[in-house]
Amino acid sequence: MGVLMGQALVNGILLGGIYAAYSAGFSLIFGVMGVVNLAHGELVMLGAFITYWIFFLFRFDPFLTIPVSFAVLFVLGYLLQRLIINRVIEEPPIMSYLATFGLHLIIANIALLWWPADFRTVTTSYSGINFSLGGIIIPYARLATFGIALMVVGLLYYIVYKTDMGRAMQATAQDKQMARLMGIKVERVYAMTFALGAGITGLSGSLISTYFVIFPFMGMEYTITAFCVVVLGGMGYIPGVLIGGLILGILQSFAAIFLTTGISMALTFIILFLVLVIRPAGVVGKGIIE
Amino acid sequence: MGRVGWKLWVLLGAVIIPLALVPQWGVSGYILRFLTLVFMWVALSGCWNLMSGYTGYVDFGPVVYFGIGCYTVALLMTRGGISFFAGVPIGAVVAGLIALSIGIPTLRLRGGYFAIATFAFAEGMKQIILEFDRVFGVDFFGGSHGITLPIGPTNLFFYYCMFVAALLVMGVTLWVENSKFGYALKAIHQAENTAEITGIDTAGVKMRAYGMSALLLGGIGGIYTYWITYITPQDVFSVHMTVHMVIMTLLGGMGTFLGPVVGATFLTVIEETLWARFIYTYLVIVGGIILVVVIFMPRGVVGTLKRRSLR
Numbered sequence: 340m341g342v343l344m345g346q347a348l349v350n351g352i353l354l355g356g357i358y359a360a361y362s363a364g365f366s367l368i369f370g371v372m373g374v375v376n377l378a379h380g381e382l383v384m385l386g387a388f389i390t391y392w393i394f395f396l397f398r399f400d401p402f403l404t405i406p407v408s409f410a411v412l413f414v415l416g417y418l419l420q421r422l423i424i425n426r427v428i429e430e431p432p433i434m435s436y437l438a439t440f441g442l443h444l445i446i447a448n449i450a451l452l453w454w455p456a457d458f459r460t461v462t463t464s465y466s467g468i469n470f471s472l473g474g475i476i477i478p479y480a481r482l483a484t485f486g487i488a489l490m491v492v493g494l495l496y497y498i499v500y501k502t503d504m505g506r507a508m509q510a511t512a513q514d515k516q517m518a519r520l521m522g523i524k525v526e527r528v529y530a531m532t533f534a535l536g537a538g539i540t541g542l543s544g545s546l547i548s549t550y551f552v553i554f555p556f557m558g559m560e561y562t563i564t565a566f567c568v569v570v571l572g573g574m575g576y577i578p579g580v581l582i583g584g585l586i587l588g589i590l591q592s593f594a595a596i597f598l599t600t601g602i603s604m605a606l607t608f609i610i611l612f613l614v615l616v617i618r619p620a621g622v623v624g625k626g627i628i629e
Numbered sequence: 630m631g632r633v634g635w636k637l638w639v640l641l642g643a644v645i646i647p648l649a650l651v652p653q654w655g656v657s658g659y660i661l662r663f664l665t666l667v668f669m670w671v672a673l674s675g676c677w678n679l680m681s682g683y684t685g686y687v688d689f690g691p692v693v694y695f696g697i698g699c700y701t702v703a704l705l706m707t708r709g710g711i712s713f714f715a716g717v718p719i720g721a722v723v724a725g726l727i728a729l730s731i732g733i734p735t736l737r738l739r740g741g742y743f744a745i746a747t748f749a750f751a752e753g754m755k756q757i758i759l760e761f762d763r764v765f766g767v768d769f770f771g772g773s774h775g776i777t778l779p780i781g782p783t784n785l786f787f788y789y790c791m792f793v794a795a796l797l798v799m800g801v802t803l804w805v806e807n808s809k810f811g812y813a814l815k816a817i818h819q820a821e822n823t824a825e826i827t828g829i830d831t832a833g834v835k836m837r838a839y840g841m842s843a844l845l846l847g848g849i850g851g852i853y854t855y856w857i858t859y860i861t862p863q864d865v866f867s868v869h870m871t872v873h874m875v876i877m878t879l880l881g882g883m884g885t886f887l888g889p890v891v892g893a894t895f896l897t898v899i900e901e902t903l904w905a906r907f908i909y910t911y912l913v914i915v916g917g918i919i920l921v922v923v924i925f926m927p928r929g930v931v932g933t934l935k936r937r938s939l940r
Contacts, residue, residue, distance in 0.1 A: 601760040608753030611745070611746075
């Protein structure tokens with residue numbers, strides 16, 4: 340029983356790292372632009388498929404494809420912001436929900452046309468290798484994924500809080516008009532925010548492809564989990580994704596081992612609902628409250 | 630109803646009276662079922678408009694009350710031996726009561742938080758109904774297999790049921806549009822804090838709008854259940870139903886009486902034609918329509934026309 344508990348905890352922590360990585364972009368985009376990106380999961384899906392195809396066609400190691408999916412999603416994010424999101428950002432928030440939901444439908448269904456709905460996996464030579472620590476099994480690939488995920492969140496934290504671009508993002512998030520008066524090109528900040536958010540989400544998609552099965556309609560589930568992680572940690576508060584990711588990862592892992600996976604989904608929503616109602620600024624109380 | 634112009638009454642009469650007579654002209658079963666579907670969407674998006682269109686609080690989980698209505702009626706009819714006519718009002722009341730208990734905590738939230746909380750509740754409810762039987766080892770909701778009802782009356786019966794439902798929702802909207810209650814809702818939309826200072830019981834008004842919308846959604850769900858005779862959690866708690874209500878209202882114009890009617894009719898017709906012709910790409914096209922509306926017509930058809938006539 341002790342080993343099983345320990346295994347559930349380790350699985351949960353490893354899972355939480357992944358959750359944190361792909362939710363960070365969601366949190367960034369919400370924090371700076373106030374946009375709830377319902378096409379977020381599709382960005383994860385595209386990143387995962389980029390890795391899958393490069394691996395499948397050229398036999399490149401999935402971890403080496405990370406820069407490619409970052410670059411592709413970065414450019415895509417920049418374009419989406421310039422062509423679509425920018426036009427609705429001055430409208431009431433519902434317009435951005437709907438615009439991004441429209442994007443979700445378009446991207447997911449085009450993906451379904453190109454890549455039929457089969458479940459695919461990226462299985463490398465080292466996929467099954469693991470080491471054991473006091474009876475608890477830790478796969479090397481998952482540990483590496485966890486490390487990269489932490490690095491991604493750390494890097495994003497550095498960019499947002501320590502660089503000039505990041506300070507411009509924070510200024511824009513706090514007061515758009517004032518930022519504009521201070522000479523910040525708000526449109527450019529928005530485009531960079533969305534591009535950066537999309538880029539790290541795509542990168543996380545690459546990490547996910549080594550972990551879970553991938554298919555064109557996988558996106559919605561990831562959007563929902565990202566919602567939950569970001570609400571738990573505090574909307575717009577970047578380090579919060581680590582807290583939210585770990586809480587959710589550990590809870591789901593325990594629920595999946597001791598109850599059923601279906602219940603772990605229900606648990607996700609119940610937690611999401613309760614946190615919103617009881618503590619909308621997140622567990623540590625540093626999120627943005629409207 | 631003083632502010633409603635005679636033009637609107639003529640327009641409504643010209644549409645409603647022929648629709649009431651259509652079944653007498655011997656149209657095909659397909660047309661009858663299609664019109665029933667149009668009425669259902671007019672009613673559903675009208676319910677969403679009542680709450681979200683007027684107050685600006687974006688409810689992203691209205692489908693949950695539709696689903697609760699569906700399951701209540703299905704359970705009452707299959708296990709309780711209660712008739713359809715008694716079941717529908719009970720379904721509506723159950724949905725309304727649940728809305729009261731959920732509305733109290735969630736209506737304090739604003740903007741994106743309200744949207745996410747309602748969404749989470751709807752999805753959570755779906756998962757609970759899906760898993761309930763397996764977890765507790767009982768046979769109640771039927772899990773993912775859903776519930777099958779006995780075959781109901783003819784298409785004609787449900788045509789009139791949905792017709793009445795749509796008229797009821799439209800009637801309530803018309804009343805809201807011209808009542809003090811409706812003005813309070815619109816005031817909340819424009820400036821909630823100011824509305825509160827002027828003496829509007831904002832919490833109470835929002836609650837009533839939310840409960841009213843849930844009550845109607847529950848009733849429509851009840852009719853739908855007996856019409857389709859087969860329900861599963863994935864179908865009746867589907868996020869796509871929510872999205873349809875939102876898009877139809879938006880397409881027509883949020884917070885207007887005719888908005889949901891125009892939007893629902895337009896989108897149902899478009900989808901029916903597209904779905905038959907472009908079976909693989911139709912969701913891409915629907916996504917494209919959403920983007921076009923959001924970018925070029927954010928006020929919807931009715932909203933845009935209204936604005937133009939005011940100039």
